[in-house]
Amino acid sequence: MALVALLSNPRSTGNQSLLPRVRSFCAREKDIFHYEVEEVGQIGQALRTIARVKPKLLVLNGGDGTVQAALTELYHGDHFAGNPPPVAVLPNGKTNLIAHDLGAEGDPIVALERVLELARTDMAPNIVQRELISLTDGSAGGRAVLGMFLGGAGLADTILYCRDKIYPLGLPNGVAHFLALIMGLASILIGRRARFLPLPARPLTISVMKRGVLKGTFAFLMVTTLQRLLFSGNMPGAGQPTGSMQLLLIDRSLPALMRALVAAVRGRLGRYTLTGVHLERGDEIRIEGSRSSVILDGELFEADDNRPIILKPTPPVPFLRLAA
Missing domain, CATH: 2.60.200.40 (Tumour Suppressor Smad4)
Incomplete structure (x- = not known):
């Protein structure tokens, strides 16, 4: 099992410079399972693999388009047998609207540190419900x-x-x-x-x-x-x-x-x-x-x-x- 599963899209604009820092951070933290896709079409396979480690929290590292693709696959794929973990979004990409709505702003590594800190506690006070379109x-x-x-x-x-x-x-x-x-x-x-x-x-x-x-x-x-x-x-x-x-x-x-x-x-x-x-x-x-x-x-x-x-x-x- 993993406390946090992090799904990264290296082709996201923000990850071109950020990803080496993300990899270094994950290498130091045994509680993070890091999965990288080469293209958005691989997100379904990524979530199937992530579901096997039963994470407490799923973190998305990419632009709004990556988040959209992951949410679509979560909704249709049922990889977590009807009980997907809560989703966190790192501030990345050009607009960051979804991350901004969830209070994730500034340095993505600082946000990832905050995510890990919350995952090690009772997350209930920080869990919010959002409908999707x-x-x-x-x-x-x-x-x-x-x-x-x-x-x-x-x-x-x-x-x-x-x-x-x-x-x-x-x-x-x-x-x-x-x-x-x-x-x-x-x-x-x-x-x-x-x-x-x-x-x-x-x-x-x-x-x-x-x-x-x-x-x-x-x-x-x-x-x-x-x-x-x-x-x-x-x-x-x-x-x-x-x-x-x-x-x-x-x-x-x-x-x-x-x-x-x-x-x-x-x-x-x-x-x-x-x-x-x-x-x-x-x-x-x-x-x-x-x-x-x-x-x-x-x-x-x-x-x-x-x-x-x-x-x-x-x-x-x-x-x-x-x-x-």
């Missing part, structure tokens, strides 16, 4: 993909622009994200396609079960089960331990974006109605639109008029929160 295209027998943060509309186009155009420049993450934000806002101001800007958002139809339908062109579409995000403190309704997916939709309008941004910075988003800002909670969300991209924890999917993307929450999954 299950994404399918509605087809019979289709395999759902699991994640915790989905971006669409202009947000997805800006993320793709940052990934394809800005990250290759080798800038620090914070600078790259700031530049992507500026270019995304410029795209809204110009209002038409320009070669040097993110693609203009396409019309979408968003259906929230028992809530209604929203149609239009949107600058920002987010669906999440996270409670903390980088641009604000807590999501509206974050005090609820569980409770369906949260949808934030902002019209393709600079005033609407500014109203949402100011409210988020002041911690008042969701407390009162803002023109052009739509915030809902739902048990099923459908996204339809011609060749409209959405990104679930780093993985790209495409909605179409006749093939909607359908989102549903899963039962709660235990995670380890590093912050007190």
